[in-house]
Amino acid sequence: MNRAILPAAAVLAVTCGALAQSGPISLSFDEPVLDRWMYPFSGTPGTRVNASTFGALGIDGFDDRDAQFIVGFDTAGDIPAGQGAGAYRVVSARVTAVIDNNLQFVYDDTQDPVESFFDTADPEYVEDATPGRPLEIYATGYRSGFTILSWQETTFFGGPPVIPPAQGNRTAYAALYNDVDDVVDLSNNVAERTEVTPLAIGQTDGVAAGELVPAETVFTFDINTCATGASAFFDASFDAGRVNLTITSLHSALMGSTEFPSFFTKENAISPILGYAPQLEITVIAVGDADLTGDGSLDLFDFLAFQNAFDAGEPLADFDGNCRLDIFDFLEFQNAFDGG
Numbered sequence: 001m002n003r004a005i006l007p008a009a010a011v012l013a014v015t016c017g018a019l020a021q022s023g024p025i026s027l028s029f030d031e032p033v034l035d036r037w038m039y040p041f042s043g044t045p046g047t048r049v050n051a052s053t054f055g056a057l058g059i060d061g062f063d064d065r066d067a068q069f070i071v072g073f074d075t076a077g078d079i080p081a082g083q084g085a086g087a088y089r090v091v092s093a094r095v096t097a098v099i100d101n102n103l104q105f106v107y108d109d110t111q112d113p114v115e116s117f118f119d120t121a122d123p124e125y126v127e128d129a130t131p132g133r134p135l136e137i138y139a140t141g142y143r144s145g146f147t148i149l150s151w152q153e154t155t156f157f158g159g160p161p162v163i164p165p166a167q168g169n170r171t172a173y174a175a176l177y178n179d180v181d182d183v184v185d186l187s188n189n190v191a192e193r194t195e196v197t198p199l200a201i202g203q204t205d206g207v208a209a210g211e212l213v214p215a216e217t218v219f220t221f222d223i224n225t226c227a228t229g230a231s232a233f234f235d236a237s238f239d240a241g242r243v244n245l246t247i248t249s250l251h252s253a254l255m256g257s258t259e260f261p262s263f264f265t266k267e268n269a270i271s272p273i274l275g276y277a278p279q280l281e282i283t284v285i286a287v288g289d290a291d292l293t294g295d296g297s298l299d300l301f302d303f304l305a306f307q308n309a310f311d312a313g314e315p316l317a318d319f320d321g322n323c324r325l326d327i328f329d330f331l332e333f334q335n336a337f338d339g340g
């Protein structure tokens, strides 16, 4: 199929003059607009200089994902907000976060099955086959009337708990977006015995899997834009003009254990100097925009860019946004091109 594209391109190559849309939009944020250690007993919500993530499994009154780390970035200045769902598709998205504690936890670069977090006496318990626990990143959801925009890093932790002192009540949480307005709290997925799929597992080149992680290790979360719920989450986020993501992990903090990750926040004095605040790089393109070269005109080079992206298996070529690359993407691209 790929070879057939070029002759078609030659036939269709025309220059349509200036376009309203601008091709791929690539953004790079050196720090978040908000970052929050989302933990019930933080005395300084939103302004702490670090944020840890850990679990509290099997303890009534506490969410399984007890300490979460929410990082938010304003996109409204670059990706026009208020366009509704389905206006943009994400080509790539990467969050980085830097560890601020030293040699406290072991690097695990793959997901662990939910059954590995069950009580060892549970009939469905399975042993964790990989040393350590992964760092995960999820979409963010809200309750108590808060929204993507109204929730702030200094917002109070929660309303009346389902189980005191703090279970099931956080105002913002790791979430699955079944739809833009159908959002599920994943903070208790182990108790609910539900397997969940993060948008990404944190990766690093600085440490081998199974080794202890030193301070200043950079973790990269390359977001799977085809993960369940990802597109609905980004639809809601771009419409609001802000992308809030939640880093969590299920390391144990029982019996005084400190064997869990802690991250630099933007408030840390070192963060602006060394670039240790959480960061986001993201590239999106308006749905139906055929100006893949982003030069404001449609011509042969857009066809070449499409073909190159298609051959490389890149999401840029997934023109109908269904997470498969096939002839229909070419047809959609050609229609968009013909439509100017």
Ligand SMILES: [Ca+2]
Pocket (backbone or CB within 6 Å): 034, 035, 036, 046, 047, 048, 153, 265, 266, 267
């Ligand atoms: Ca903060």
Ligand SMILES: [Ca+2]
Pocket (backbone or CB within 6 Å): 108, 112, 128, 129, 130, 131, 132, 133, 134
């Ligand atoms: Ca593991």
Ligand SMILES: [Ca+2]
Pocket (backbone or CB within 6 Å): 290, 291, 292, 293, 294, 295, 296, 297, 298, 299, 301, 302
């Ligand atoms: Ca172009």
Ligand SMILES: [Ca+2]
Pocket (backbone or CB within 6 Å): 317, 318, 319, 320, 321, 322, 323, 324, 325, 326, 328, 329
């Ligand atoms: Ca497709």
